[in-house]
Amino acid sequence: MTRSMTAYAAAERQTAWGTLGCELRAVNHRFLELGTRLPDELRALEPALRERVSARVSRGKLDLTMRLRTVAQHALGVDEAALERLSALVQSLQSRFPGLTTEVTGLLQLPGVLQGPQVDAEALQAEALALLDEVLAQFLEARRREGDKLAAVIAERVDGIKQVVAHVRAMMPAIREGQRAKLEARVADLEQPLDPGRLEQELVLWLQKLDVEEELDRLDSHIEEIGRVMAADGPVGRRLDFLLQEFNREANTLGSKSVDRRSSQAAVELKVLIDQVREQVQNLE
Structure with a gap:
């Protein structure tokens, strides 16, 4: 909840x-x-x-x-004994200070003079x-009504994240093939031919560095976890805040591995959506 x-x-x-x-x-x-x-x-x-x-x-x-x-x-009463003591004190002071004046309202504000109803x-x-x-x-x-509104906004943004992840996953084969073709074209322009086995080995290593399947899998896992947390009883804000840190880490890695304009734009879109979710999560208990 x-x-x-x-x-x-x-x-x-x-x-x-x-x-x-x-x-x-x-x-x-x-x-x-x-x-x-x-x-x-x-x-x-x-x-x-x-x-x-x-x-x-x-x-x-x-x-x-x-x-x-x-x-x-419940009219206020006056403690006559306390008032009598104050009166004697005032008279004593006036004998010493002839110009002394006393305001009744000031006396009534002294502790114990006015008496309210017994509670x-x-x-x-x-x-x-x-x-x-x-x-x-x-x-x-x-809090619950406002939380329902926040949950709807968060669910919409998380759905957007899910769509971006699916889009990146779908485009990755074409991106890898494009990078392979670019590398082979550059090698073909070299005056000194390279050993085919060595070329294939270097190509595989390079493409492995660009592989983001692990990051995409973790993002899918985090998306599922957000759904479980949002449906759980009790406070969820801190757990969601931790999850968003993990989301942001995967989005940063995705951006750092990108060698294609499309995947770079996807990484930026992911960060925007994650930040929007974070803004809403800050309001959750």
Whole structure:
């Protein structure tokens, strides 16, 4: 199964303490990297959230964000004792600094002055985990849909590679015969005749250096392997990336052995198609 590394999913649910929201987005990355942004009420849940995501995602740079928006009926209260202590402190400071002014909004921002609704941490964490499961399901489905599109593009390019390999294989007998005829014509122009046995031996050695059957066979094998990998379960990106290195190595060898314009053009076309496949594979998990 092919899955893209790029995806986005989000969901919300109502809780007894307000609206809990979750967003999960990802872009390409060589490994799994997860960043989190959580409200204070869910800080302790971060290890469990990371474990749950990493159990279902293997690659990508992910950003997980959770927010808790308090509902209107949960009005904020004031800790009277804390406010009283602050008042005494302000009066003490004003006796020393007569010009000192105090803003109420500044006092309310001090830790412990404002009190929100009491949160059941365990229940809220359970809600957060359930919401993450919902978002993860959407996220993985989005990855799968995008992966299907990438797989179709890759299959098209691999089919193009297969056609080029078959074309080179079909033209090789004519290329070898043409090179043999050229060499024999050059030998015929020599003033000093060569020993026929030696000539045949040199011709065979030269044609062996130009032989690309082994490279074509390996390319056919790699094409079959790509099909198997694409149909396998789990992440496939790294395996495909390795295969493309092997594809590129055979294409380079094919080009270096070429002595004919047609096979040289085929080698260039192969490299273009391989590079196009690589661009798509970089997006796969």
